[in-house]
Structures are given as structure tokens and as C-alpha cells.
Amino acid sequence: MRPSLVNITINNILDLLKDKNMQPGDKLPTVDSLSAKFKVGHSTVREALKALSAQNLLIIRQGAGTFVSQKQGISNDPLGLGIMGDDISTIFDMITVRLIFEPEIAAMAAQKATLKNLKHINELCLEVEKLIKAGENYDDEDSLFHSAIANASGNKIIYKITQIIHSSIKKNIFVTDNSLCKETITAHRQIAKAIAIGDSAGAKNGMILHLNAQREFLLKNYDLQV
Amino acid sequence: MRPSLVNITINNILDLLKDKNMQPGDKLPTVDSLSAKFKVGHSTVREALKALSAQNLLIIRQGAGTFVSQKQGISNDPLGLGIMGDDISTIFDMITVRLIFEPEIAAMAAQKATLKNLKHINELCLEVEKLIKAGENYDDEDSLFHSAIANASGNKIIYKITQIIHSSIKKNIFVTDNSLCKETITAHRQIAKAIAIGDSAGAKNGMILHLNAQREFLLKNYDLQV
Structure with missing residues (x-):
């Protein structure tokens, strides 16, 4: 567990989404490529992707890759x-x-x-x-x-x-x-x-x-x- | 990992909050007591509380207990x-x-x-x-x-x-x-x-x-x- 590194990676991924103007449905680079780009380990990238997926910003499809979620960060019960x-x-x-x-x-x-x-x-x-x-x-x-x-x-x-x-x-x-x-x-x-x-x-x-x-x-x- | 049991416990806890009309800041019963009430293990209760805390419905304060969150389920970035x-x-x-x-x-x-x-x-x-x-x-x-x-x-x-x-x-x-x-x-x-x-x-x-x-x-x- 290196929470600060995960948080930095989360922000790096968010910046990437904004910079590339990625839209719902678009596919993210692979874990390999994100790991090389942000100079962090695979487990850190995976943890960051998981956190963004829990926020409904990304969707992780086993075997297929990670995609920008159609839900765009809106939680499952946004009004609580x-x-x-x-x-x-x-x-x-x-x-x-x-x-x-x-x-x-x-x-x-x-x-x-x-x-x-x-x-x-x-x-x-x-x-x-x-x-x-x-x-x-x-x-x-x-x-x-x-x-x-x-x-x-x-x-x-x-x-x-x-x-x-x-x-x-x-x-x-x-x-x-x-x-x-x-x-x-x-x-x-x-x-x-x-x-x-x-x-x-x-x-x-x-x-x-x-x-x-x-x-x-x-x-x-x-x-x-x- | 027994996801279905955790989900049942999540719903039981939500029903409890509604039935008792619990308000933001109110303290939940202890893990011991929830575990006995819902007839599930301590780890199941803890996992359910953690999931509800990730949704900003509850807030877990180490040592002090679990409380109804002021955020009432509103995510950290609700508009994405x-x-x-x-x-x-x-x-x-x-x-x-x-x-x-x-x-x-x-x-x-x-x-x-x-x-x-x-x-x-x-x-x-x-x-x-x-x-x-x-x-x-x-x-x-x-x-x-x-x-x-x-x-x-x-x-x-x-x-x-x-x-x-x-x-x-x-x-x-x-x-x-x-x-x-x-x-x-x-x-x-x-x-x-x-x-x-x-x-x-x-x-x-x-x-x-x-x-x-x-x-x-x-x-x-x-x-x-x-």
C-alpha cells in the first residue's frame, strides 16, 4: 500500500483523460503503457484504475481493457x-x-x-x-x-x-x-x-x-x- | 469473499438506517451488535460498512465507531x-x-x-x-x-x-x-x-x-x- 503514489497516479490518469479529451466508451492505454508513462509499478496503476472505476469514471472489462465509463463519474445513487x-x-x-x-x-x-x-x-x-x-x-x-x-x-x-x-x-x-x-x-x-x-x-x-x-x-x- | 452475503448485509444496514430514521452524525450499533442482529460474521459486517463508507453514506472513525455521514451518499465528485x-x-x-x-x-x-x-x-x-x-x-x-x-x-x-x-x-x-x-x-x-x-x-x-x-x-x- 503506497496511497500517495496511487493518488498521484489517479490524478495523472485524470489529466490524461482531459488532455486527450477522451469520451465515454473510449479505451485507455494498457496497464503496461500507463505504468511506463507514469513511472510506477503495475500494482499502483491497477489500484488507481480500480479507484476510478469505483467512482464510475472508468469501467474495467476483464480481458478487454479499461474504458471511459458512460456514467462519467456519477455514482450509483447520486442523491443518496x-x-x-x-x-x-x-x-x-x-x-x-x-x-x-x-x-x-x-x-x-x-x-x-x-x-x-x-x-x-x-x-x-x-x-x-x-x-x-x-x-x-x-x-x-x-x-x-x-x-x-x-x-x-x-x-x-x-x-x-x-x-x-x-x-x-x-x-x-x-x-x-x-x-x-x-x-x-x-x-x-x-x-x-x-x-x-x-x-x-x-x-x-x-x-x-x-x-x-x-x-x-x-x-x-x-x-x-x- | 461472500459478495451476496455482504450485499444482503448492506441492504439490512440501509433498512436499519431508514427504520430508525437515523440522521447525519448519528452513531451506528457496534460491529458485534450488527453481526448478532443480522446473523453474519464480523468480517461480513465490516465489509458492508466499508462499502457504505466508500459510497459516502457512512463514515468509519477508527476507535470511535461508525456514523451516518454528513455527505448522505453524495460522492466526492458528483457531477464528474x-x-x-x-x-x-x-x-x-x-x-x-x-x-x-x-x-x-x-x-x-x-x-x-x-x-x-x-x-x-x-x-x-x-x-x-x-x-x-x-x-x-x-x-x-x-x-x-x-x-x-x-x-x-x-x-x-x-x-x-x-x-x-x-x-x-x-x-x-x-x-x-x-x-x-x-x-x-x-x-x-x-x-x-x-x-x-x-x-x-x-x-x-x-x-x-x-x-x-x-x-x-x-x-x-x-x-x-x-
């Missing part, structure tokens, strides 16, 4: 809901947060989205629709649709926070049953269209209506303190 | 800025996020704050002022002032996200030098007062003015893409 519980009041708090955050993001996306962003949003919109119509679970794709809009805002911090919010939503119980499926199809289409034609107010209002339907559902079906 | 870099555009993205989020939070705090919340906000307001006047670094206390307002909103998710945002701000370079100190004193006072008298619009507008001063500073001093 594991300790907080997932009662209805937490879910209501979450929808309140989304109502503050996501309409503004949709408005920004309408201003900033690239053609690539629009294509991605549209594909996910259709994917959610297909799953709903097939009666299948669409949580993941719904979450990706909202994250794609956040990505289109062009604001890196917004994208990260949206990922945190949506990775935490999945930890909650699915409480809105299927009564909101039809609303979801209509609202997603409306939001995607407004973003595509650069209509900021339309995208913002579409998102308010969409999230408010979920808020109303919770208020109607549960005894909540507003 | 370690990999993203901390250039001026990231800092500008952060202020954009704060301008979406914090004015609404201040408005909620003005509606919901308890006397205990108000006392805490006021203490931190005075503390920041004292440090500024003494020419000392006030980053931590400034961050606590904004977190105390988020706590007063009564929304648990808002409090968590504010902690995430502020723990990430500290990772950025301190770019606004001291020219905003006077503005900070005036704005913090104004926000704290508005919250104390239940003036939602006043609290919201005070927060907009406060954060916008930082935004204007960045725009004036750096070449930024809006």
Missing part, C-alpha cells in the same frame, strides 16, 4: 436516496424539482439543438411511443428522451444534473400506473416538435404541461402536503 | 467534473444552472422556512459577512448559506441537488476575485430578510440579482459564448 427512502413525498419533491428545471431546459434546447440532437430526440420520442403502444415498460427510454433534451441545451452541467435526476427516478417506485401513457405520447411529440422548429416558449410550455400531468396525478391519488 | 475539466465555460454553465434553480428555491424557502431554518440562514449570513470583512476565504460558508436556504425549502431533493451543485463549485477555480464581495454582503442580507418576512417574490428577485452579478462578471471578463 438509498438512505432517504422513496416514499410518495420524495417522489412529489422530485416532480417539483423537475418542474423548476426541465421547462427551462426544453426552452434552451429549442434555441441550441443541432441536427444531430434533433435526430436523437425524435428517435427516442418514437421509441417511447412504440413501447407504450406495445404495452411494454418505457422507463429507460423516457429517461433517455429527457436526457437527450438536456444534452441539446448545450449546457454540460444541465446534462449531468438531468442524468442524476433520472438515474434517481428509477430508484423510486413507479407510481403513475398507465393512465398517463396517452398524455406522454402527445406531450413528448409536442415538445420534440417545438424544439425542432426553435419554438422556445412552446417547448417550455409543453414540458410544463407534461410534468404537471404527473404532479396532478400524484395530488389526486395521494394525500400530499403541498 | 474530474473528467470534464473546469474551464470558464463550465463555470458559466454552472451559473446558468444556479440561475434556473436557486431563485425558485429562495421563493419556496420564504414560504416554508421554520424558525430554526431562519436562525441558521441568519447565522450563516453574518458569518459570511464577518469573513469578507476580515479579508478571509468565505467559500465554504457561502456554500452553507445557499444550502441552508435549500434546506428551508422543505424539499429533500432540492437540498440534495443544491449540495451536489455547491460541492462541485468548490472544484472550480475561484474566478470572481474579490470585486463581488460588497455585492455578496448586500444580496445575502436582502435574501435572508425576504425569506424571514415570507416575501417570496423578494427572495426570488434577490437571488436573481445576486447570481446575475456573478454572471455579468464572467461575461465582462471572459470571452464566452452565450
